[in-house]
Amino acid sequence: MCMVTSSAPRRALVTGASSGIGAATALRLTSEGWQVFAAARRAERLESLAEQEGIIPLVCDVTDVDQVAAVRARITEAGGIDTLINNAGGALGVDTVAEGKLEDWRWMFEVNVLGTLNVTQAFLPMLRAHGEGTVLNLTSTAGVVSYEGGGGYNAAKFGAHGMTGTLRLEEAEHNIRVIEVLPGMVRTEEFTAKRLRGDTAAAEKVYTGVEKPLTAEDIAEVITHAVTLPHHVNLDQIVIRPVAQAAQHKVIRQG
Numbered sequence: 001m002c003m004v005t006s007s008a009p010r011r012a013l014v015t016g017a018s019s020g021i022g023a024a025t026a027l028r029l030t031s032e033g034w035q036v037f038a039a040a041r042r043a044e045r046l047e048s049l050a051e052q053e054g055i056i057p058l059v060c061d062v063t064d065v066d067q068v069a070a071v072r073a074r075i076t077e078a079g080g081i082d083t084l085i086n087n088a089g090g091a092l093g094v095d096t097v098a099e100g101k102l103e104d105w106r107w108m109f110e111v112n113v114l115g116t117l118n119v120t121q122a123f124l125p126m127l128r129a130h131g132e133g134t135v136l137n138l139t140s141t142a143g144v145v146s147y148e149g150g151g152g153y154n155a156a157k158f159g160a161h162g163m164t165g166t167l168r169l170e171e172a173e174h175n176i177r178v179i180e181v182l183p184g185m186v187r188t189e190e191f192t193a194k195r196l197r198g199d200t201a202a203a204e205k206v207y208t209g210v211e212k213p214l215t216a217e218d219i220a221e222v223i224t225h226a227v228t229l230p231h232h233v234n235l236d237q238i239v240i241r242p243v244a245q246a247a248q249h250k251v252i253r254q255g
């Protein structure tokens with residue numbers, strides 16, 4: 001099915017590539033000579049990303065089976081991929097479990113867990129056929145440490161974390177490397193503002209006094225390193241925090 005060989009340029013699908021970590025990863029990989037298929041729902045943002053040579057935009061909702069199948073058909077036609085980066089995701093709300101809204105939890109499970117499942121299932125046959133496939137899942141430190149107000153995001157990312165571990169065990173016999181990247185506090189343009197339903201002032205406060213939170217480019221650099229290591233080297237789990245966030249509950253703030 002897939003025509004990629006190990007001596008050919010590397011080729012990746014990056015989901016959630018219209019902003020933040022996904023966009024930075026698409027740019028970083030192409031700057032290293034990769035061909036990148038960049039998927040997300042917002043066409044206009046993908047189009048401007050695709051001004052960079054080497055990026056092919058593909059509008060797609062990762063939770064939609066038919067849209068993902070259409071993306072797979074396009075990518076198959078274009079020669080396939082050896083690397084899948086499941087980055088699409090996000091948080092909605094900071095409510096307690098007692099107050100959490102079912103529709104917020106549903107959205108978080110849909111995109112972070114079921115979207116990742118949907119895309120992974122669609123591309124596993126291609127990655128198996130390639131012979132040296134890589135799947136990299138963006139989970140979060142919220143997938144391994146609970147915090148007050150973490151609620152549905154904790155639950156969804158714990159789910160994605162669990163699924164990633166299972167996938168590694170199941171796909172090793174197909175020589176598929178499964179990497180999990182678990183970032184802590186990353187200051188991206190949209191993540192916290194979306195979580196706080198557009199309240200940009202409240203979003204700003206999350207980072208107040210924090211010297212150098214991580215940036216999307218920091219995570220993109222780590223992702224690029226992990227997926228370009230020789231294929232037999234598997235960085236199973238990469239936890240990345242800024243120095244100012246020594247643990248989930250210990251954030252150093254200046255002033």
Ligand SMILES: NC(=O)c1ccc[n+]([C@@H]2O[C@H](COP(=O)([O-])OP(=O)(O)OC[C@H]3O[C@@H](n4cnc5c(N)ncnc54)[C@H](OP(=O)(O)O)[C@@H]3O)[C@@H](O)[C@H]2O)c1
Pocket residue numbers: 015016017018019020021022039040041042045060061062063087088089090091111115138139140141182183184185186187188189190191192194216
């Ligand atoms: N920022 C942080 O502090 C942080 C920390 C740990 C982990 N993470 C994780 O890292 C990943 C990227 O985060 P980020 O900070 O870069 O967030 P972001 O800027 O909000 O980007 C999220 C991306 O996901 C896409 N997306 C959302 N729903 C989608 C869907 N149904 N189908 C396709 N694409 C969808 C969005 O694009 P469209 O809206 O155009 O579809 C966007 O490109 C997420 O999984 C997030 O949970 C972030």
